[in-house]
Amino acid sequence: MLQRPARQSAVSSSACDGPVIHFENVTKAYPNQSRPALESVDLDVEKGEFVFLVGPSGSGKSTFLRLVLKEERPTEGRIHVAGKDLARLTNWKVPHLRRRIGCVFQDFRLLPNKNVYQNIAFALEVIGKPRRFIRKVVPEVIDLVGLEGKRDRMPDELSGGEQQRVAMARAFVNRPMILLADEPTGNIDPATSIGIMKVLDRINRTGTTVVMATHDAAIVDSMRKRVIELEYGKVVRDQSRGVYGQAY
Amino acid sequence: MRAQFVLHEVWIGLRRNLTMTIALIVVVAISLSLFGTGLLFVKQVDNTRTLWQGKVQLSVYLCTKISESPQCVSNGPVIPSEIAQIRQDLVSNPDVANVSFVTQAQAYQLFRKEFSQNRSMIDNTSATDIPSSFEVRLKNTEADATTVAEVIDGVRGVDEVVNDSSVLDKFYKLLDGARNAVVVIAIILIIAAILLVANTIRLSAFSRRRETSIMRLVGASNFYVQLPFLVEGMIAGLFGWLVATGLLVAVTSWLDGLQQYFPFNVQLSTADLVEVIILAMIIGVLLCGTTSFLTLRRYLRV
Numbered sequence: 001m002l003q004r005p006a007r008q009s010a011v012s013s014s015a016c017d018g019p020v021i022h023f024e025n026v027t028k029a030y031p032n033q034s035r036p037a038l039e040s041v042d043l044d045v046e047k048g049e050f051v052f053l054v055g056p057s058g059s060g061k062s063t064f065l066r067l068v069l070k071e072e073r074p075t076e077g078r079i080h081v082a083g084k085d086l087a088r089l090t091n092w093k094v095p096h097l098r099r100r101i102g103c104v105f106q107d108f109r110l111l112p113n114k115n116v117y118q119n120i121a122f123a124l125e126v127i128g129k130p131r132r133f134i135r136k137v138v139p140e141v142i143d144l145v146g147l148e149g150k151r152d153r154m155p156d157e158l159s160g161g162e163q164q165r166v167a168m169a170r171a172f173v174n175r176p177m178i179l180l181a182d183e184p185t186g187n188i189d190p191a192t193s194i195g196i197m198k199v200l201d202r203i204n205r206t207g208t209t210v211v212m213a214t215h216d217a218a219i220v221d222s223m224r225k226r227v228i229e230l231e232y233g234k235v236v237r238d239q240s241r242g243v244y245g246q247a248y
Numbered sequence: 249m250r251a252q253f254v255l256h257e258v259w260i261g262l263r264r265n266l267t268m269t270i271a272l273i274v275v276v277a278i279s280l281s282l283f284g285t286g287l288l289f290v291k292q293v294d295n296t297r298t299l300w301q302g303k304v305q306l307s308v309y310l311c312t313k314i315s316e317s318p319q320c321v322s323n324g325p326v327i328p329s330e331i332a333q334i335r336q337d338l339v340s341n342p343d344v345a346n347v348s349f350v351t352q353a354q355a356y357q358l359f360r361k362e363f364s365q366n367r368s369m370i371d372n373t374s375a376t377d378i379p380s381s382f383e384v385r386l387k388n389t390e391a392d393a394t395t396v397a398e399v400i401d402g403v404r405g406v407d408e409v410v411n412d413s414s415v416l417d418k419f420y421k422l423l424d425g426a427r428n429a430v431v432v433i434a435i436i437l438i439i440a441a442i443l444l445v446a447n448t449i450r451l452s453a454f455s456r457r458r459e460t461s462i463m464r465l466v467g468a469s470n471f472y473v474q475l476p477f478l479v480e481g482m483i484a485g486l487f488g489w490l491v492a493t494g495l496l497v498a499v500t501s502w503l504d505g506l507q508q509y510f511p512f513n514v515q516l517s518t519a520d521l522v523e524v525i526i527l528a529m530i531i532g533v534l535l536c537g538t539t540s541f542l543t544l545r546r547y548l549r550v
Contacts, residue, residue, distance in 0.1 A: 095464070096467065098466065098467035099466070102466075103465050109458070109462060109465075111458060122462065125250060126462075126466060127466065127467055127468055127469075127472070128472065174467075
């Protein structure tokens with residue numbers, strides 16, 4: 001399943017849209033640590049790609065995602081996201097960058113006192129979208145992630161898989177250019193994970209670039225997408241249509 | 249900007265830290281009302297001062313047959329020619345604005361009126377025991393009172409020169425001291441209020457760190473993330489101010505009521521009170537707003 005022909009990366013490259021994520025010789029060293037979390041990383045992610053980021057814990061996957069979000073600044077090197085040079089992006093413009101990036105985490109990060117609909121609507125409310133717009137798009141995205149009929153459930157009434165679907169709906173509701181997923185199946189059993197991957201694939205098919213950090217070899221092997229492997233902060237493998245790797 | 253959303257978040261924040269919010273309101277209320285009291289004190293003192301400055305400043309008492317000062321004892325009671333001379337001296341003095349003579353008979357009438365409750369006092373005092381006097385108004389009270397007093401004091405027939413403003417000065421010093429104490433306490437409380445605002449907002453930010461982290465993640469602007477906290481601080485400040493306003497109005501009306509029992513003039517108009525209350529509001533809201541803002545800059549960074 002899920003073995004549809006892989007989309008060609010770099011869909012039509014008109015003049016203005018280069019790679020959506022562009023790392024150029026990026027090094028990130030945290031203070032008081034002997035080894036940098038990322039070291040001289042060069043990579044491009046094209047628009048519409050689906051990329052797996054694999055590697056053991058501490059290999060720099062999370063640092064990569066944090067750098068894309070500009071939650072951290074690189075010690076060296078240049079990063080472009082959605083055509084913007086992050087080094088030249090002022091702090092007050094960072095929120096606008098993040099509106100073009102959706103995020104999904106292992107621990108879902110839902111608001112426990114809001115129901116499914118409110119959790120998704122919250123992401124639009126806080127960026128000041130009009131209520132009419134919210135009423136229109138939230139039900140659509142609830143359908144997209146397969147939570148029809150559960151819009152009034154509270155997070156604690158949902159299974160882990162369903163909660164992750166809510167988180168994905170929230171990340172996608174503003175139609176971001178990029179979706180970052182940090183071990184989205186980490187807390188979910190393998191059977192449910194397949195459903196999660198289906199949703200991510202569906203999101204990818206709308207033209208959204210998906211970058212997913214994961215440990216889950218079965219998922220990576222079944223999807224046959226581009227795989228970037230990190231080890232000790234370095235890119236040790238970058239394969240289109242790759243697998244998780246023999247070493248694991 | 250979605251006002252409903254912001255107000256809802258504010259309500260959640262205030263409700264979640266109810267105890268801190270109440271503490272904050274109380275401290276803001278007390279510090280603002282003390283501050284307001286200090287301001288009212290200042291106004292009261294200033295108003296009394298101008299009121300008294302228009303009145304008598306020097307009283308020149310003349311010798312009677314029972315006067316005890318050495319010059320009266322050696323010269324005997326004042327005689328009309330001496331009175332004329334003293335009047336001449338006073339009128340010709342360039343610092344004197346106005347001189348009026350109070351005869352013994354007039355002074356005795358005043359005396360009888362003031363001690364009307366005390367029969368034995370009146371019975372034992374005859375009209376000639378009460379000294380006649382010159383009531384002198386000066387052009388420039390503060391500066392000239394002592395110099396004029398010194399000049400007149402030595403003139404034949406003068407028993408004693410009483411400088412009214414020196415009596416008032418003691419009273420003013422007392423009032424000034426009380427006012428300063430109130431202002432110092434108010435400042436200390438305002439500092440406490442600032443710390444409490446900072447703490448409350450920090451607590452509020454901490455208890456809603458889930459919401460704020462998600463807000464930042466989905467790209468809410470700093471303004472949107474911070475506004476609910478800012479409004480929260482300002483609303484607490486506003487409530488504190490409302491309580492303070494109540495206290496200030498109560499204090500002034502209580503002082504008004506006190507006037508029946510004491511010969512004490514409250515020189516505060518409603519306009520003064522309103523002015524102080526408005527000033528207190530501006531200070532209260534600004535204080536809470538600025539403190540919240542500065543606290544948030546530390547705790548809710550991008």
